[in-house]
Amino acid sequence: MSVFMMQSTTLFSQFNYIAVIILMMVGLYVVFASRNLIKKLVGLSVFQTSVFLLYITISKVSGGQPPILVEDHVSSDEALAAAATQAASIEAAHGGAHHVVYSNPLPHVLILTAIVVGVATLAIGLSLVVRIREAYGCIEEDRIEGFDFDYTLEGISK
Amino acid sequence: MTMLDIFPNWLLAHGPAFLMALPLLLAAITAILPNEKIAWFSSFAVTLICTVTAFALALNNIQNGVSVYPLGGWDPPHGIALVIDALNAPILVLIAFMAVITIIYALPATIAEVEPKKRAPFYAAFLLCMAGLLGMVVTGDAFNVFVFLEVSSIATYTLVAMGASRDRRALRAAYNYLILGSIGATFFVIGIGFLYMETGTLNMAGMARILHDLEGGSRVAKVAFGFIIVGLGLKLAMFPLHMWLPGAYAYSPTPVTTFLSSTATKAALYLLLRFIFFVFDPDFEYVASVLTYVLVTLGVVGMLFASMQAIFQIDARRMLAFSSIAQVGYMLLGIGIATTASVAAGYLHLINHAIIKGGLFLALGAMWYRFGITRISDFKGMAKMMPWTMGAFTISGFSLIGVPFTAGFVSKYQLATAAAGAGWWWAVGVIVVTSILAIFYIGQALLLAYFQDPPKIEGRTVAKNEAPLAMLVPMWMLVFASIVIGMRGGVIVDASWRAAIFLLGGGQ
Numbered sequence A: 001m002s003v004f005m006m007q008s009t010t011l012f013s014q015f016n017y018i019a020v021i022i023l024m025m026v027g028l029y030v031v032f033a034s035r036n037l038i039k040k041l042v043g044l045s046v047f048q049t050s051v052f053l054l055y056i057t058i059s060k061v062s063g064g065q066p067p068i069l070v071e072d073h074v075s076s077d078e079a080l081a082a083a084a085t086q087a088a089s090i091e092a093a094h095g096g097a098h099h100v101v102y103s104n105p106l107p108h109v110l111i112l113t114a115i116v117v118g119v120a121t122l123a124i125g126l127s128l129v130v131r132i133r134e135a136y137g138c139i140e141e142d143r144i145e146g147f148d149f150d151y152t153l154e155g156i157s158k
Numbered sequence B: 001m002t003m004l005d006i007f008p009n010w011l012l013a014h015g016p017a018f019l020m021a022l023p024l025l026l027a028a029i030t031a032i033l034p035n036e037k038i039a040w041f042s043s044f045a046v047t048l049i050c051t052v053t054a055f056a057l058a059l060n061n062i063q064n065g066v067s068v069y070p071l072g073g074w075d076p077p078h079g080i081a082l083v084i085d086a087l088n089a090p091i092l093v094l095i096a097f098m099a100v101i102t103i104i105y106a107l108p109a110t111i112a113e114v115e116p117k118k119r120a121p122f123y124a125a126f127l128l129c130m131a132g133l134l135g136m137v138v139t140g141d142a143f144n145v146f147v148f149l150e151v152s153s154i155a156t157y158t159l160v161a162m163g164a165s166r167d168r169r170a171l172r173a174a175y176n177y178l179i180l181g182s183i184g185a186t187f188f189v190i191g192i193g194f195l196y197m198e199t200g201t202l203n204m205a206g207m208a209r210i211l212h213d214l215e216g217g218s219r220v221a222k223v224a225f226g227f228i229i230v231g232l233g234l235k236l237a238m239f240p241l242h243m244w245l246p247g248a249y250a251y252s253p254t255p256v257t258t259f260l261s262s263t264a265t266k267a268a269l270y271l272l273l274r275f276i277f278f279v280f281d282p283d284f285e286y287v288a289s290v291l292t293y294v295l296v297t298l299g300v301v302g303m304l305f306a307s308m309q310a311i312f313q314i315d316a317r318r319m320l321a322f323s324s325i326a327q328v329g330y331m332l333l334g335i336g337i338a339t340t341a342s343v344a345a346g347y348l349h350l351i352n353h354a355i356i357k358g359g360l361f362l363a364l365g366a367m368w369y370r371f372g373i374t375r376i377s378d379f380k381g382m383a384k385m386m387p388w389t390m391g392a393f394t395i396s397g398f399s400l401i402g403v404p405f406t407a408g409f410v411s412k413y414q415l416a417t418a419a420a421g422a423g424w425w426w427a428v429g430v431i432v433v434t435s436i437l438a439i440f441y442i443g444q445a446l447l448l449a450y451f452q453d454p455p456k457i458e459g460r461t462v463a464k465n466e467a468p469l470a471m472l473v474p475m476w477m478l479v480f481a482s483i484v485i486g487m488r489g490g491v492i493v494d495a496s497w498r499a500a501i502f503l504l505g506g507g508q
Helices: A002-013 A015-033 A037-059 A078-093 A106-136 A141-157 B009-032 B036-064 B089-113 B116-138 B142-165 B169-199 B204-213 B219-236 B244-251 B254-279 B285-311 B316-337 B340-371 B387-401 B407-421 B425-451 B469-488 B490-504
Strands: B067-070 B081-084
Touching: A015 A037, A015 B169, A037 A106, A037 B169, A106 A141, A106 B142, A106 B169, A141 B169, B009 B036, B009 B067, B009 B081, B009 B116, B036 B067, B036 B081, B036 B089, B036 B116, B081 B116, B081 B204, B089 B116, B089 B142, B089 B254, B089 B340, B089 B469, B089 B490, B116 B142, B116 B254, B142 B169, B142 B244, B142 B254, B169 B204, B169 B219, B169 B244, B204 B254, B219 B254, B219 B285, B244 B254, B244 B316, B254 B316, B254 B340, B254 B490, B285 B316, B285 B425, B316 B340, B316 B407, B316 B425, B340 B387, B340 B407, B340 B469, B340 B490, B387 B407, B387 B425, B387 B469, B407 B425, B407 B469, B469 B490
Parallel strands: none
Antiparallel strands: B067 B081
């Protein structure tokens, strides 16, 4: 029983990593198993998204606050003020200690870049599928391979 | 010292940022230029400036050692640093030089192979691709490598797809390349994520220091290493991960094929060297075992398998594509043996192969330009129809085989010597066997070209029709470079030794 408890707690403490692995495997499987060009791109997107989640997960610091400087009250932004009061209340709960633990903001920034890259890749992929459909009249890989095979044999026999 | 004095100080100081910023900026401007001639001229100017800059930086590196350029004035641990050292300076010169060659060649080639309204965007995509390649080689920040890798890759997918006006199979080749290239880049970025978990920094020199202090690090670092090797392996067409390469090389426009074969896979190989020997260390037990058992095995199997596949190809460009996979095997073998001499040989072969394969693809493209042929069986009488083009093809082909007094011989000989020096006699045997296989696949084209008469169409022999000067000049520049390296390879051989000594230390 206790072994099960321990395993289940580690399981839940690493919930994000499990989600990452599942998404990664699902995405890769869809890319390799499906023969439809659009479905492959869907798989690729799921696969890339799992990496976003991985980066976001590693940026979390246990008990960490949003990385917003507490002392700086100049900004009138509501969210900032809310975060600041929240951070201050937690600080108070910790006995008024002056240091605040922040989550690591860097991976978020990296992932913003990676999302842009992912969107660009997806856009190019989809536009290629449009062109393929214009040229071949279908987006099923098996049929396209058939067309290309006939074409190649025609080329040899000439 | 006198050579270096020609260049102004600001060029040497800000050159690294210049290399990637200039093509990026001009790509955006070129994309909206209405006239293809202006687009060509601006791209030509940019590639020329980049070559001069890269050359100046390489000279500066030889004399003054490693230089670090903090981008935006932020110092390395926090900001992104651009680093010029003995490892990447020659690669930068190679990429910029090949871009100039390709751009000169592209002037007639795009007229034949790209639709009129896509010619100006073609140059824009080309500049983006070059900016990405230069960026991923010059940067010292691991995540920045990923960003530039994707910049160059996404530009490449569109460039490959532009071959569709010639052959619709280019579209599927581009699609396959996109799927596998994105998976490769994503594997790479997973690896970077794990490395960041382990070390807490993205600066490659910082990573190297921390991993060294941790004596290789925990399981996280090992997983990171695996992901990075697989990701880069996809990008550089390591043997079982090469499926995207033949299609992408065979169906894209000739300038794109040339530029891809001589720079894109080479930049990925540079990253492999950078990560294996600089960020990680071959002294770590897991790195050493991957080098010995994975890279050498895959390299050797790839050399044999891809060479044999090349012999049975009908399309000459697919033949050269499979030969490229085999040549990547040589470089992986050099990296895998992991002595200073072998890494120098692998690095030398990297540069030589870029020059040789560039020459071969340019010659094939000229044949397509004049006669519309890509099949080996169409080589009949080509020596009479296009003597200069066939001459370039022949000398580059000899260089690929490894005939003495050509670049291919120098690097293959060095690689064999290094393998023998490390006691890997069987590897010497494999190098000889694959060189003999290269005689077969290059030889069958040469036999048809020299010992058969030109074909007759409607009773009349096809007349001589040489390629235009804008194609012959870049082609023969590469052939000349190949011969110069073969006769007296001084500068390039020295550069490869400097790179290997920088990575592994010691040596001769």
